[in-house]
Amino acid sequence: MSLNTSIAGAAPIVVEDLTKSFGSFVAVDHVSFSVNAGEIFGWLGPNGAGKTTTIRILLGLLRPTAGATYVLGFNSATQTKAIHARVGYMSQAFTLYNDLTARENIRFYGMVYGLSSKDLGQRQTEIIRMAGLSGRENVLTGTLSGGWKQRLALGCAIVHRPKVVFLDEPTAGVDPISRREFWELIYAMAKDGITVLVTTHYMDEAELCKRVGFISQGRLVAVDSPRQLKQTQMRGQVLEISLPRPDQAMRRLKAAQQSGEVALDEVALYGAQIHAVVPDAERYKNVIRSLLEAEKIPVTGIEWIAPTLEDVFISAVNAPK
Amino acid sequence: MTEPVIVAREMVKHFKAGRGTVRAVDGLSLEVGRGEMYGLIGPDGAGKSTTTRVILGLLTRTGGESSVLGFDSMRDMYAIRERAGYIAQQFSLPPTLTVMENMQFFAGVHGVSAAQQRQRIPELLAFAGLADFTRRPAGRLSGGMKKKLALACSLIHEPPVVMLDEPTLGVDPVSRREFWSLLGDLQTEKGLTILVCTPYMDEAERCTKIGLIYGGRLIAEGTPAAIKALVPGRVLEVTPADSLAARRILGGLAGVREVQTYGDKLHVVVADVEAGKRQMMEALKAARLAHDDIREIEVRMEEAFISLVRRQAAEAREGRAA
Numbered sequence: 001m002s003l004n005t006s007i008a009g010a011a012p013i014v015v016e017d018l019t020k021s022f023g024s025f026v027a028v029d030h031v032s033f034s035v036n037a038g039e040i041f042g043w044l045g046p047n048g049a050g051k052t053t054t055i056r057i058l059l060g061l062l063r064p065t066a067g068a069t070y071v072l073g074f075n076s077a078t079q080t081k082a083i084h085a086r087v088g089y090m091s092q093a094f095t096l097y098n099d100l101t102a103r104e105n106i107r108f109y110g111m112v113y114g115l116s117s118k119d120l121g122q123r124q125t126e127i128i129r130m131a132g133l134s135g136r137e138n139v140l141t142g143t144l145s146g147g148w149k150q151r152l153a154l155g156c157a158i159v160h161r162p163k164v165v166f167l168d169e170p171t172a173g174v175d176p177i178s179r180r181e182f183w184e185l186i187y188a189m190a191k192d193g194i195t196v197l198v199t200t201h202y203m204d205e206a207e208l209c210k211r212v213g214f215i216s217q218g219r220l221v222a223v224d225s226p227r228q229l230k231q232t233q234m235r236g237q238v239l240e241i242s243l244p245r246p247d248q249a250m251r252r253l254k255a256a257q258q259s260g261e262v263a264l265d266e267v268a269l270y271g272a273q274i275h276a277v278v279p280d281a282e283r284y285k286n287v288i289r290s291l292l293e294a295e296k297i298p299v300t301g302i303e304w305i306a307p308t309l310e311d312v313f314i315s316a317v318n319a320p321k
Numbered sequence: 322m323t324e325p326v327i328v329a330r331e332m333v334k335h336f337k338a339g340r341g342t343v344r345a346v347d348g349l350s351l352e353v354g355r356g357e358m359y360g361l362i363g364p365d366g367a368g369k370s371t372t373t374r375v376i377l378g379l380l381t382r383t384g385g386e387s388s389v390l391g392f393d394s395m396r397d398m399y400a401i402r403e404r405a406g407y408i409a410q411q412f413s414l415p416p417t418l419t420v421m422e423n424m425q426f427f428a429g430v431h432g433v434s435a436a437q438q439r440q441r442i443p444e445l446l447a448f449a450g451l452a453d454f455t456r457r458p459a460g461r462l463s464g465g466m467k468k469k470l471a472l473a474c475s476l477i478h479e480p481p482v483v484m485l486d487e488p489t490l491g492v493d494p495v496s497r498r499e500f501w502s503l504l505g506d507l508q509t510e511k512g513l514t515i516l517v518c519t520p521y522m523d524e525a526e527r528c529t530k531i532g533l534i535y536g537g538r539l540i541a542e543g544t545p546a547a548i549k550a551l552v553p554g555r556v557l558e559v560t561p562a563d564s565l566a567a568r569r570i571l572g573g574l575a576g577v578r579e580v581q582t583y584g585d586k587l588h589v590v591v592a593d594v595e596a597g598k599r600q601m602m603e604a605l606k607a608a609r610l611a612h613d614d615i616r617e618i619e620v621r622m623e624e625a626f627i628s629l630v631r632r633q634a635a636e637a638r639e640g641r642a643a
Binding site: 175176201251310314 | 495
């Protein structure tokens with residue numbers, strides 16, 4: 001990607017050759033990507049990989065060591081105020097006031113963002129409806145369950161109608177149903193043309209992003225759609241082995257992996273089955289079957305299965321540099 | 322079958338809340354057999370944590386029975402403590418103590434002798450991949466390493482049973498997988514009985530048996546395959562132009578049993594794949610809603626979870642109305 005076109009172009013989020021060092025530690029190392037208008041972009045990586053640092057730089061809360069970032073065309077480092085008026089930010093630690101009602105929390109954040117009193121009333125109504133809080137708008141926030149609070153926090157983060165929203169692990173610790181409902185809101189925002197950058201440790205949520213970027217040890221490993229990533233980033237193929245005694249088989253396969261007898265990238269227990277990552281599924285089906293049967297460990301079936309985004313993530317992160 | 326290791330029978334736990342009582346656990350029964358990896362799943366507030374705490378004897382039981390290795394949760398809670406490891410939800414390890422000091426601290430709590438400590442601590446640290454970090458303060462470990470240290474600490478008294486309450490919350494996929502690989506080793510190599518509460522449906526798939534809690538009761542139990550088979554039909558995936566409108570239309574079709582939203586996709590549960598596809602295509606065409614190819618997808622634990630919890634919630638509503 002040429003640097004100039006991305007600045008001039010309409011991309012609401014642009015990260016250009018960004019580097020951030022803390023002393024001798026390089027937290028973000030020459031990272032470039034951009035997010036298009038109305039796109040839901042998943043920003044994924046292990047803890048400590050540089051995800052939050054990137055977001056803080058985009059928001060102008062940290063200065064880059066080298067390179068630059070732009071949000072809606074504004075330089076994060078020099079035009080921070082213009083950015084703050086136009087973006088929303090929600091993290092796991094987003095503060096809601098437990099002793100205010102849902103409606104009062106929205107009002108409070110609206111006032112912080114300087115909304116007019118007419119606008120405040122309208123936004124309260126809109127956000128209560130959007131977050132599915134109708135009937136609970138006058139309940140103390142402290143008594144709302146996790147999923148409701150999360151949706152209210154998102155509502156408060158977008159009370160000033162931002163064009164770009166940053167969500168840093170918004171769904172940590174929330175049950176699957178609440179997570180689905182939260183993602184319906186994210187989709188509704190994207191449909192309204194809002195650009196969303198979201199970090200998550202749930203790979204099934206990452207599947208819902210239009211594109212994802214993997215960052216590992218400060219370096220951008222890959223950027224693409226989930227479907228493409230599964231085709232391009234997976235080293236090896238996944239075999240699912242079904243058998244009556246997976247514990248015996250695990251011991252044998254782990255021993256074979258450690259001794260280098262069989263080239264297994266990974267071998268892991270999945271309930272009553274075993275998943276093994278191998279260089280070549282068709283060939284290793286037979287290799288594994290004969291290895292186990294030589295030990296009189298019966299095998300019911302070995303199937304080549306599609307990798308999940310989690311398989312791909314782990315493969316990309318563990319790839320030799 | 323030998324006597325189950327963890328048992329709850331019609332177990333009840335009430336909490337006082339203001340003038341009323343909350344029935345956090347409401348007649349729950351479950352059994353975990355020796356060497357099993359039992360996953361307890363359920364929506365927030367369903368009673369997962371309370372269940373584990375009552376079974377361990379950390380909370381007083383209001384009614385029913387519960388035991389670990391035959392020891393009653395109420396009468397023999399000290400016997401249980403000697404034989405069960407536990408990681409509480411959002412536990413914290415003393416942050417200023419080093420990895421080694423944390424291990425020694427927990428060894429002391431459980432009365433592990435100095436000679437046993439000299440043997441076990443290095444073994445457990447090697448097992449958890451922490452052997453090179455013995456002098457690092459716990460507060461300066463990464464999220465994944467903290468969880469592994471907590472696991473190592475919970476095993477210091479060599480318990481045959483461990484109960485883990487959302488042990489991988491907030492941990493990245495790589496560390497999560499490493500943690501589960503340690504659990505797999507404990508199960509296959511040491512024959513440990515493991516009960517784990519988790520909000521991650523992909524983790525639930527890795528258990529030998531799953532119990533789904535809703536409203537303080539167990540509403541489904543079985544192997545991951547058996548739980549997934551409880552989805553009432555086959556699942557078709559479609560991405561319509563307007564998923565809200567499409568959801569309303571498809572939800573009203575005779576052959577459609579359930580519609581779940583998945584981002585901008587819809588997961589539609591139908592009795593018959595071919596008839597369902599035809600019906601959906603006709604309905605979307607009549608409503609002039611563009612869509613991509615409708616295809617069948619494999620049911621994952623997440624679809625099963627949502628389907629079961631929704632049906633239970635609907636039944637509860639009907640029960641109240643009746």
